[in-house]
Amino acid sequence: MFELKSRDAAGRIGALTIRGRKIETPLLLPVINPSIQQIEPKEMQKMGFEGVITNSYIIKRDEELRELALEKGVHKLLDFDGLVMTDSGSYQLSEYGSVEVGPEEIVEFQKSIGSDIGVILDIPTPPDVGLEKAEKDVAETQKRAVNSVPLKGDMLLCGTVQGSTYPALRERAAKGIGGLDFDIHAIGGVVPLMSDYRFGELVDVVMSANRHLPGDKPVHLFGCGHPMLFALACAMGCDIFDSAAYALYAKDGRYITPRGTLRLKEIREFPCSCPVCSSTTPQEVREMGERGRADALQRHNLYVSIEEIKRVKQAIHEGSLFELVEARAKSHPYLLDGFKRFLKYDIEHLDPVTKSSAFFYTGPDSLKRAEVKRHLGRLGRIGQGETLVLLPDANKPYSKTYGVTSTKEHHICIASPVFGIIPLVVEDVYPLTQHERPSELDREQVELLKSCAEDYAKKFKKVMTHKDLEFLGIGELFGDLKGFSADRRKAENVELKLRAIADYQFGSGAGEALMRGATAKWARTDRIRSVYSGSELIATLRAHDGFLTLTPEGAMKLLELPSPANRVIVIDDAVEFVRDGKSVFAGFVADADPEMRPYQEVVVVDKSDEFLGTGRALLSGGEMKAFKKGVAVKIRHRAPGDTIK
Numbered sequence: 001m002f003e004l005k006s007r008d009a010a011g012r013i014g015a016l017t018i019r020g021r022k023i024e025t026p027l028l029l030p031v032i033n034p035s036i037q038q039i040e041p042k043e044m045q046k047m048g049f050e051g052v053i054t055n056s057y058i059i060k061r062d063e064e065l066r067e068l069a070l071e072k073g074v075h076k077l078l079d080f081d082g083l084v085m086t087d088s089g090s091y092q093l094s095e096y097g098s099v100e101v102g103p104e105e106i107v108e109f110q111k112s113i114g115s116d117i118g119v120i121l122d123i124p125t126p127p128d129v130g131l132e133k134a135e136k137d138v139a140e141t142q143k144r145a146v147n148s149v150p151l152k153g154d155m156l157l158c159g160t161v162q163g164s165t166y167p168a169l170r171e172r173a174a175k176g177i178g179g180l181d182f183d184i185h186a187i188g189g190v191v192p193l194m195s196d197y198r199f200g201e202l203v204d205v206v207m208s209a210n211r212h213l214p215g216d217k218p219v220h221l222f223g224c225g226h227p228m229l230f231a232l233a234c235a236m237g238c239d240i241f242d243s244a245a246y247a248l249y250a251k252d253g254r255y256i257t258p259r260g261t262l263r264l265k266e267i268r269e270f271p272c273s274c275p276v277c278s279s280t281t282p283q284e285v286r287e288m289g290e291r292g293r294a295d296a297l298q299r300h301n302l303y304v305s306i307e308e309i310k311r312v313k314q315a316i317h318e319g320s321l322f323e324l325v326e327a328r329a330k331s332h333p334y335l336l337d338g339f340k341r342f343l344k345y346d347i348e349h350l351d352p353v354t355k356s357s358a359f360f361y362t363g364p365d366s367l368k369r370a371e372v373k374r375h376l377g378r379l380g381r382i383g384q385g386e387t388l389v390l391l392p393d394a395n396k397p398y399s400k401t402y403g404v405t406s407t408k409e410h411h412i413c414i415a416s417p418v419f420g421i422i423p424l425v426v427e428d429v430y431p432l433t434q435h436e437r438p439s440e441l442d443r444e445q446v447e448l449l450k451s452c453a454e455d456y457a458k459k460f461k462k463v464m465t466h467k468d469l470e471f472l473g474i475g476e477l478f479g480d481l482k483g484f485s486a487d488r489r490k491a492e493n494v495e496l497k498l499r500a501i502a503d504y505q506f507g508s509g510a511g512e513a514l515m516r517g518a519t520a521k522w523a524r525t526d527r528i529r530s531v532y533s534g535s536e537l538i539a540t541l542r543a544h545d546g547f548l549t550l551t552p553e554g555a556m557k558l559l560e561l562p563s564p565a566n567r568v569i570v571i572d573d574a575v576e577f578v579r580d581g582k583s584v585f586a587g588f589v590a591d592a593d594p595e596m597r598p599y600q601e602v603v604v605v606d607k608s609d610e611f612l613g614t615g616r617a618l619l620s621g622g623e624m625k626a627f628k629k630g631v632a633v634k635i636r637h638r639a640p641g642d643t644i645k
């Protein structure tokens, strides 16, 4: 079973339960040759590897290994008590054209040696083969998948998506594999793309599969062992990787770094402080015997690989995965190809609405991020009034810097080189305040500004543009701000702002449902802290990201919007749990707003739209229905009158 703990872009930190033990993803499994182990799996565990992957086909073919594995189990064979995944011989099939084992036989064998995760014997199709051959292989893999699933017993079973370099075929294969009762999904047949640095095509292959897999299972990207790819692969939604690279590269005198590969003979300084690199010099390693050299390089390669996995995890936790992917992409032009291809895919529905780190503009590619796309979409929900007033970007908070406030007459906006238009009424909402950019502008920023301002201006009768924004070529120019310094605490200006935040956060109509006649209490920081309807507290405005957190009274007002807007509808069995203030688990969701985004505030209701509670969604609307396990909504408040036990 798989549940999500944290997420960023399409990347996630998950917990995979295997025989009662929880293993965290993203997970990197070093490939272990069952007959030769230069570095023992036990030692890898000390380096931080929670699991390894070995080849059941090699074990089965070797009488001694087979007998030992059947008698004592694969864990004893490897002298390793962590997670052991086994491969099925598909790799040998792709290398040598045939294997001497049947597809069902090898699944049974993996189960009988006690493998934690087994893999079906799929048909790996290389890139660029004819469509007919690729289709035939996918059909055969699907047939084997169907026959293998009933045999898995208590072993987790991994089903592999093939389809060569045909995105439409990958899509179809993903739907086929995704429809079966697998525990892990895998993307196979991509090693040649990775070794030839065809990262653009790799992204097409992975995205066309991932977008059509149900999303509730971890995705294993077979053969992805180079740390330079981990950030991008995770951002695409892959969770498990295996590395034969650490050993293969070492044998070949190659030294892995997260930015690429170096040749030992060319290294003058080790750019690393792992135990190997901090205790030897490149010259000393070069002078070692063949075995010693390979051993030193293998260890370094392992350390640097696990370090990058940890770096990716930290980036997901803090919401800076995109920045990491971009930094890695800039280390090789072909990786940049992969990154640019990735930007063409829409992952906005999976990207959390709020993050703990600020949005960093690092170049024109930042404008293609989910956060910008989302903002431009949500801009459509706000902005009415007589006159649009455009001001240049400035220090935040903007309203303080300029000493101005939006009123019914003047809808004031910042012409932002990152988000196009930032209406002052939503200036505090993530990431509009929480972003940084270099002072020098890129051409693409100016283009975004112009097109966005032009578009937004269409909603107004009149446009007034600050003289420093003359280049926008719209509106009547002005220089003096005095005319816009209204009282920001005046009731009608406060209501205007609250309505805009509600519409921006919950959708058009939410402002009217929630904020009719609403009043605010202010914090000492001179920001709105809590929102009232009459004497009733309906929401608080979070200081760190400017979003509204609803009280039960507020949430019930939001139910005026037609179902399923902002709702998670739970099955009858879950009603009592939610009333008790317990989290909503994915398996108990009957339906959910398809527009729901991770980390959004949502309302939980029963099937007759009766209010049960309000809280924070951890899953997107689509995932709410796909996932079987894990928290779907963390409840903050439940129905009034229900007491927490």
Ligand SMILES: [Zn+2]
Binding pocket: 270, 272, 273, 274, 275, 276, 277, 278, 300, 301, 303, 304
């Ligand atoms: Zn090192």
